[in-house]
Amino acid sequence: MPVANYARYCEMLDRARRGRFAYPAINVTSMSTANAVLKGLAESRCDGIIQVSTGGGAFASGSAVKDMALGAISIAEHVHRVAERYPVYVALHTDHCQADTLKSFVLPLVEETERRRAAGRPNLFNGHMFDGSALPLNDNLDIAVPLLERFRKSDLILEIEAGVVGGEEDGIKASSAAKLYTTPEDTLEVARRLNAVTGARYLLAATFGNVHGVYKPGSVKLNPSILKDCQATVVRTFGEAARFDLVFHGGSGSDIRDIHEALDYGVVKMNVDTDMQYAFTRAIVDHCFKNYDGVLRTDGEVGNKKAYDPRSYLTLAEKAMAQRVTQAATELRTAGTTMMAGTPVDA
Numbered sequence: 001m002p003v004a005n006y007a008r009y010c011e012m013l014d015r016a017r018r019g020r021f022a023y024p025a026i027n028v029t030s031m032s033t034a035n036a037v038l039k040g041l042a043e044s045r046c047d048g049i050i051q052v053s054t055g056g057g058a059f060a061s062g063s064a065v066k067d068m069a070l071g072a073i074s075i076a077e078h079v080h081r082v083a084e085r086y087p088v089y090v091a092l093h094t095d096h097c098q099a100d101t102l103k104s105f106v107l108p109l110v111e112e113t114e115r116r117r118a119a120g121r122p123n124l125f126n127g128h129m130f131d132g133s134a135l136p137l138n139d140n141l142d143i144a145v146p147l148l149e150r151f152r153k154s155d156l157i158l159e160i161e162a163g164v165v166g167g168e169e170d171g172i173k174a175s176s177a178a179k180l181y182t183t184p185e186d187t188l189e190v191a192r193r194l195n196a197v198t199g200a201r202y203l204l205a206a207t208f209g210n211v212h213g214v215y216k217p218g219s220v221k222l223n224p225s226i227l228k229d230c231q232a233t234v235v236r237t238f239g240e241a242a243r244f245d246l247v248f249h250g251g252s253g254s255d256i257r258d259i260h261e262a263l264d265y266g267v268v269k270m271n272v273d274t275d276m277q278y279a280f281t282r283a284i285v286d287h288c289f290k291n292y293d294g295v296l297r298t299d300g301e302v303g304n305k306k307a308y309d310p311r312s313y314l315t316l317a318e319k320a321m322a323q324r325v326t327q328a329a330t331e332l333r334t335a336g337t338t339m340m341a342g343t344p345v346d347a
Ligand SMILES: [Zn+2]
Pocket: 096, 165, 169, 212, 249, 250, 271
């Protein structure tokens, strides 16, 4: 199936909300990792989301170029082409982009979509995240509102963040004094400002103690009931239509009970990056340890071309990451829910 269009993606999100499941949103940095996500989604018969971060985009453009927008375009174009061969829908997103990076990442990508639409072609991405969580909420929303107005014209979905996801991702580390728990008052203000942009759609990353990365058990204290309180407050004030589509950041390493509780409160997208990185690398390390004399030319020997051909271990890595995607699909209750024609499941 091709990359989902706006109507299809909205339908995906609506079904997730109704069915209390969430789409795995997996960060990719290369063709191999993008292919791994598609393979994992197809094997789980579930639709999902492929994401590119600023660092992932820069990496994908090559170490001599380091152009985050260019690399993101390359990955998105690859996904548009190969997604046709998989029996599921996939949406394309970009991940955290702070205010001072909008100019070099999100805005060139939006311009690219605007150019494509003017030429009668589909969007490059379905959605982009603006992460203004380091700013006071008012400043965050002062940037988010005009972005959402612009996105509305091109059927783009905006993801914003209120509260701060702790830990480190893509080399950006949250301050230790950061506000790790969003408050109902914050989300009320988000709804008041963003719902005024009628006809647009946005996703909200509300934080409930989430942390990027994986830590030993006990060191991260998630409190999903914060999401319940935020939803109850916004629905009481603005009505049922204001209920948020929520995003769970820092999904790697989370306890399954916390994940399910968050799904029950309206999380429709869960970002998983660290656990995917580990699954991919674990397979490569395993290959290298088992084939030490093959991947290296030791003691005057010549090694084994089959073992050091990057395709050998990258294929293993792709399989391992795909398997981790199927695990995420199961944990997020998304397995078997694809909207592809002929799939009878309707949540
Ligand atoms: Zn995040």
